[in-house]
Amino acid sequence: MTAEARIRNLRWRLTALFTLTSLVGLVGLAVFALRSDTAAAHRQLEATMNLQADHAISLIDYDDNRRLDLQPLIDTMDSDCPPLTVLSGPADHLTVARTPPRPCVALAPDDVRAVASTALRHGSEAWADSRTPDGDPVRLLATLYPGPNDRSWGGALVTAVDTADSESEHRHLVTLLTVGCAVLVSLSAIAGHLLSGRAIRPALTALRQQEAFLADAAHDLRTPAASLRALAETARHDDTLRGEALDRTVRLATRMSDLIDGLLTRARLIAGVATVTREPLRLDQLVEAVVDDTATHGHQVTVVARPTVVEADPELLRRAVTNVLNNALAHGHAPGQGAEVELTVSPEGTVTIDDAGPGIPPSLAGSLFERFHSTSGSTGLGLSIASWVAHTHGGTLTVETSPRGGARFVLRLPGHTKHRL
Structure with missing residues (x-):
């Protein structure tokens, strides 16, 4: 049984326990009420009969002959x-x-x-x-x-x-209490189910957040881990490239550390134990740094940027731009050809990424940013993470047809400032 199934099973157990507790309490009160009603009726009846009998006995007398x-x-x-x-x-x-x-x-x-x-x-x-x-x-x-x-x-x-009338009233009270208990137990079962649902909701949310964190971690760390392995094998087999490989390994390890910190930050943000760190940064320089750190492997990447300052979390924004760029490099070209990608940074706080690939079918545009949605062999997390970062900053990530014939991804960030650092 999965963890989510166990949590949902716990909800039904809590509902059953709440209902059983209500049932025992209501039945106990009903029995007490019925016994009290019976005892009160008997006491009243006996008191009335005693008064009548005592009055009648006071009228019984004897004559002079003791008859x-x-x-x-x-x-x-x-x-x-x-x-x-x-x-x-x-x-x-x-x-x-x-x-x-x-x-x-x-x-x-x-x-x-x-x-x-x-x-x-x-x-x-x-x-x-x-x-x-x-x-x-x-x-x-x-x-x-x-x-x-x-x-x-x-x-x-x-x-x-x-005592027929008295017993009839007692039976009527029994019927009312039985129906009332049944209605109240039903209502308590419904209320218990709703309350238990609200009680387990944080646990389900935490479980889904944990699964999302693990999936995002696997997605973001898979490529750097493969690169580290490749660099280690290069350094082991080619002594002439060992120094360069070690330098790149150090840089890549630092990058992986930053990725891990970003993942942990996002997990804490989703859990509500941390807030997004907003600080003024040069959006154009961040985009250029992302392009410099990205291996193009025969692809052509052009940056058209004007000095632009926005207030955002540097690491999260870097991850968003990196994921969209990697998506364009992976899918924005015909098979066997290199990708032609252009990144444009406008002073309005917008990053536009155009490619000359086959584009995005209209039927897939609505679900493109959903988690684990992919039209290829990837995990389908890159664009969903980028969309999450955009929305976290109060912005948007949209896709449309590019003038180049491929796809155009537009990352918009609000609250920008038009001044140089």
């Missing part, structure tokens, strides 16, 4: 809703003293008797859950009332509440 008197209860409370069932006697022999004539909640007699027996056996109130004949959920409460001598329990009062 159960429920008339105050009947006269004061609507015992049909909530349904109030009064049972008397011990837990094992309970008898129904009164049932609501028209209860709003239908109760199974066995369930009523069971919860009342439980309360009497334990000597405290008892709760139970049941269902009506129609299947609706019901909450039952059995509360003890005192006997005629207040020394024992006379029986139990059973009340009930239909």
Whole structure:
């Protein structure tokens, strides 16, 4: 797996981790909310039923013969809703003293008797859950009332509440929370993917810059390295040329050192840790120096220059002019013939390079300055580097048809000054 693929895979892992964290957090909050809602509903229901039961028990009385008197209860409370069932006697022999004539909640007699027996056996109130004949959920409460001598329990009062509406509201809350969690998790996944993309973007940029640096280094150092090897072989096999070869080797090594410094400078500029060093320089002299340092090998190179001063980075500008000139020498001639190249330096801060070759097809003009674009066996980096240098200085590098019939490359630099150094 390539480094870029690993970085992109990391993005998906970060997205998954962000989504999983959001999912766990939202599910935990939803469960807590549902449990809190259930507990609050139960507390409210039980408090209401306790109040009703306590009020009803306060109305249960006995007559002079110590017989159960429920008339105050009947006269004061609507015992049909909530349904109030009064049972008397011990837990094992309970008898129904009164049932609501028209209860709003239908109760199974066995369930009523069971919860009342439980309360009497334990000597405290008892709760139970049941269902009506129609299947609706019901909450039952059995509360003890005192006997005629207040020394024992006379029986139990059973009340009930239909909880179907409450459970329906709870299910609706579950649905809302489920849908809400799903939407929020989806949004968090999208947000996590976008944020992770922004997080890995600097790493991808740094990786591409590193690859560009290595490619540029290989392009710029390949020719000097080959020349050094050729000079070393010449010095080894021909003693008469050894001194000249060593002198040229020293100059070429110095040039390679300058190239390496330029490459490092460009890498730092792209990374944003350095700025372009602008200083006044003679553009015409720089172009002449580039021509003098370039091996023509049978090609004819003419320089037409007027004294021109621009503000630019000397090393970067030298590399740009060198790359365009080398491109003209390599491609600006017919096979088997020498190239005829003319460089013109104008006071407007423009370097024009004309050749008499086959020219540039219009279909290739738009992509000529792209990285690794080449119509021959070269790496396709020379013109892209020159274009990058021009744009770094706020200028342009364009190509058009030359009056000589070949290609014309125009390097324009802004912010020039029209004075001599």
